Amino acid sequence: MDASEKTKYKLAGAVRELMVFTPVDRITVKQIVERCDVTRQTFYRNFKDKYDLINWYFDKLAIVSFRQMGVSLTLREGLIKKFEFIKGERCFFTAAFKSEDHNSLLQHDFDFIYEFYKDIIKKKYQKEIPPDIKFLLEMYCRGSIAMTVQWVTGGMKRSTEDMAELLVRALPPELAELLNDFKK
Known part of the structure; x- marks a missing residue:
């Protein structure tokens, strides 16, 4: 698995964790990137929004x-x-x-x-x-x-x-x- 794929899975793991206690429509990109310790730029390099990630x-x-x-x-x-x-x-x-x-x-x-x-x-x-x-x-x-x-x-x-x-x-x-x- 290349670095980009690992990053995507890391972001997916973060959104999955957030989904346990927060409705999807209320989760922010900021929460996702903070949870997995990457930048917003990294997020947007891989996905256009949280729905694209999901x-x-x-x-x-x-x-x-x-x-x-x-x-x-x-x-x-x-x-x-x-x-x-x-x-x-x-x-x-x-x-x-x-x-x-x-x-x-x-x-x-x-x-x-x-x-x-x-x-x-x-x-x-x-x-x-x-x-x-x-x-x-x-x-x-x-x-x-x-x-x-x-x-x-x-x-x-x-x-x-x-x-x-x-x-x-x-x-x-x-x-x-x-x-x-x-x-x-």
Whole structure:
């Protein structure tokens, strides 16, 4: 890991610690840099704002589970991994999903999974995705994120396996056909 990556993780650690007792929307860059003993200039060299930092950290966590989809994991297995990561970072995700800023993790998570699934579907179609499939995909992604946020902020009472199973079952049939079998 290079120095820049270490700095980013150091900043992510600081924001994670602050999120334990301060709502995300009230955390300042000043608090983050003071907590990990770096300058504001260092922060802004790496991130445009605290939401960019939070979204970067989310990407680092989520990519581990999603990158295996299509290689060795099914959709269900990938979702279980994602929920296990979320559960392992419970404080981070609970605080991050409560933010209402337009740059919040909620929109970033939508963009992330929508593009991920869209790329898989594009490969299967070998051409542009039909508008009705795009509509179903957007609806599914928004719904799955809403249910994930509800699960996280509601105390994660369902098991990760149950959450994954329910999200797989919630797929519209046209999407299920395209997404349940990632292997080529």
